[in-house]
Amino acid sequence: MKESIQKIKEGVIEGRHKEIESLVREICKTGISPETVIQEGLIAAMDTVGRRFSAGEIFVPEMMVSAMTMKLGLNIVKPLVTGQAGESRGVVLMGTVKGDLHDIGKNIVVMMLEGAGFRVIDMGVDIDVEKVVAKVAEIRPQVLGLSALLTTTMPEMKLVIEEIRARGLRERVKVMVGGAPVDAAFAEKIGADGYGKDAVQAVAMARSFIGF
Amino acid sequence: MKATPYNLFISALYGGRKGIRPPAGNPTSIACVELMKACGAFFPEAHLNAHAMADLALAGHELAGFDTVMPEYSVHQESAALGCEVDWGSETRMPDAKTAPYADFSDVIVPENILEKPSLRVVLDALSMLRREVGGQVAIIGKVMGPWTLSYHMAGTQNFLLQLGLGEKDKINRMLRQLMPVTIAFANAQFRAGADAVVLADHATGNLVGPYHYRDYLLPIHQEITARVGGPIILHICGNCLDRLELFAESGVDAYHFEWQVDAKAAVKIIDKRISLIGNLNNPKTLFQGTPEDVHRQARYAIEAGVDIIGPECAVPLTTPLANLRAIPTAVREGY
Numbered sequence: 001m002k003e004s005i006q007k008i009k010e011g012v013i014e015g016r017h018k019e020i021e022s023l024v025r026e027i028c029k030t031g032i033s034p035e036t037v038i039q040e041g042l043i044a045a046m047d048t049v050g051r052r053f054s055a056g057e058i059f060v061p062e063m064m065v066s067a068m069t070m071k072l073g074l075n076i077v078k079p080l081v082t083g084q085a086g087e088s089r090g091v092v093l094m095g096t097v098k099g100d101l102h103d104i105g106k107n108i109v110v111m112m113l114e115g116a117g118f119r120v121i122d123m124g125v126d127i128d129v130e131k132v133v134a135k136v137a138e139i140r141p142q143v144l145g146l147s148a149l150l151t152t153t154m155p156e157m158k159l160v161i162e163e164i165r166a167r168g169l170r171e172r173v174k175v176m177v178g179g180a181p182v183d184a185a186f187a188e189k190i191g192a193d194g195y196g197k198d199a200v201q202a203v204a205m206a207r208s209f210i211g212f
Numbered sequence: 213m214k215a216t217p218y219n220l221f222i223s224a225l226y227g228g229r230k231g232i233r234p235p236a237g238n239p240t241s242i243a244c245v246e247l248m249k250a251c252g253a254f255f256p257e258a259h260l261n262a263h264a265m266a267d268l269a270l271a272g273h274e275l276a277g278f279d280t281v282m283p284e285y286s287v288h289q290e291s292a293a294l295g296c297e298v299d300w301g302s303e304t305r306m307p308d309a310k311t312a313p314y315a316d317f318s319d320v321i322v323p324e325n326i327l328e329k330p331s332l333r334v335v336l337d338a339l340s341m342l343r344r345e346v347g348g349q350v351a352i353i354g355k356v357m358g359p360w361t362l363s364y365h366m367a368g369t370q371n372f373l374l375q376l377g378l379g380e381k382d383k384i385n386r387m388l389r390q391l392m393p394v395t396i397a398f399a400n401a402q403f404r405a406g407a408d409a410v411v412l413a414d415h416a417t418g419n420l421v422g423p424y425h426y427r428d429y430l431l432p433i434h435q436e437i438t439a440r441v442g443g444p445i446i447l448h449i450c451g452n453c454l455d456r457l458e459l460f461a462e463s464g465v466d467a468y469h470f471e472w473q474v475d476a477k478a479a480v481k482i483i484d485k486r487i488s489l490i491g492n493l494n495n496p497k498t499l500f501q502g503t504p505e506d507v508h509r510q511a512r513y514a515i516e517a518g519v520d521i522i523g524p525e526c527a528v529p530l531t532t533p534l535a536n537l538r539a540i541p542t543a544v545r546e547g548y
């Protein structure tokens with residue numbers, strides 16, 4: 001079994017997107033549980049990809065291909081999962097704040113969160129305070145991730161947090177922030193629960209918020 | 213050597229004789245709202261009107277005290293000429309491309325008269341105006357986008373990076389090769405119009421792509437561009453590029469404009485005078501949120517480290533305080 005799981009893992013790490021679907025189909029026929037394929041194959045692979053990215057061994061293009069490969073594999077195995085095991089590990093609402101059209105960093109965080117087993121709702125870019133707060137109220141995510149690439153749009157993050165507090169939703173959602181001009185000191189100043197310097201830290205933080 | 217802004221800059225650009233002080237230079241934009249108000253030339257007009265463009269550049273010398281004038285503030289002059297729909301933004305918002313016309317990686321059609329397209333003509337006209345105004349006194353810097361940055365605009369950044377990750381070498385190389393002549397033509401035209409040096413901005417950004425991507429795809433192209441462009445070239449690539457400085461030194465450029473993320477002392481040691489170094493004051497924390505004292509401290513650190521020309525690391529945020537920008541020329545005027 002270990003060998004088959006290892007093959008899946010390597011397939012995702014190396015971004016073998018053309019082979020991953022047949023690899024996953026094959027392994028599922030051998031009686032290995034879909035949960036094992038997901039946890040020990042696909043998700044474990046993305047953890048390795050994240051570590052290699054943080055260490056500067058690979059960069060965004062390779063990470064994107066691995067995430068795409070993982071998703072292809074996940075699409076094959078997910079319908080086979082039954083009961084509670086098929087549920088996501090938590091819900092994360094993501095978006096780039098008002099006035100900011102940058103989305104690559106945010107998209108990478110989304111991919112990595114999905115790779116780690118979260119259900120992610122991506123609101124896109126240029127999202128105003130009202131919309132974020134309405135979505136938080138509607139979806140009740142455990143985590144809200146806000147992104148900004150511009151120094152001029154960073155203050156929007158503070159406005160979102162203030163509005164969430166004003167509506168009495170703050171206790172129900174953890175807020176994490178990120179983006180090139182943002183740092184831990186800024187996150188603390190605006191009352192966020194945490195700052196992630198990259199997608200790997202964002203995933204680790206979301207995990208710590210939810211407790212797994 | 214007379215200590216004029218022009219002489220100090222050009223000498224430092226070639227690693228030549230040191231004057232009484234290092235020059236303060238801005239290979240990328242130092243346009244901020246306060247500067248716009250002070251000179252009466254505002255975004256978005258300053259992207260599209262040669263007079264406004266030149267006036268705002270001149271304010272960088274006359275009102276902020278820099279030894280250079282640089283009239284191109286956006287990264288979308290070429291992409292507009294190549295067919296991207298560009299939102300030119302506002303006083304507080306930089307321009308942004310709304311469309312990626314070659315997302316399918318089909319052959320890029322470069323208009324025959326591309327240098328006459330309004331978004332390029334305006335830069336050439338502004339450079340000529342600056343030449344007439346301050347030529348030989350203040351160093352005039354032009355700016356072109358390299359084929360890598362243009363590919364982001366033509367194909368969409370995420371799409372381009374994905375194809376890169378998928379190993380679509382032919383697609384990537386074909387697009388880069390089709391765009392390279394635009395960079396060369398615009399750079400040479402800027403020299404003819406009056407630029408003393410031209411910035412080659414090509415965002416093979418540290419943390420985004422790897423040094424191996426630069427080496428395999430872009431280094432040969434940069435070597436070809438620098439061989440085919442007449443005047444001095446300043447390479448600008450954002451991010452932490454410590455892992456690829458060695459490659460930049462081999463690209464044929466005369467200087468590299470770098471970010472605060474790369475420690476000035478480390479950069480000086482690796483580059484070892486093969487090319488000049490320009491930079492590297494932190495934009496978001498120091499210039500935007502810091503005080504003139506913070507700026508002064510960083511500028512002195514860069515000077516003492518041996519950086520040749522002192523300036524912000526990249527285009528400054530539009531609401532950067534003018535007092536913080538002025539602290540750079542103040543720091544260089546204290547000498548070495």
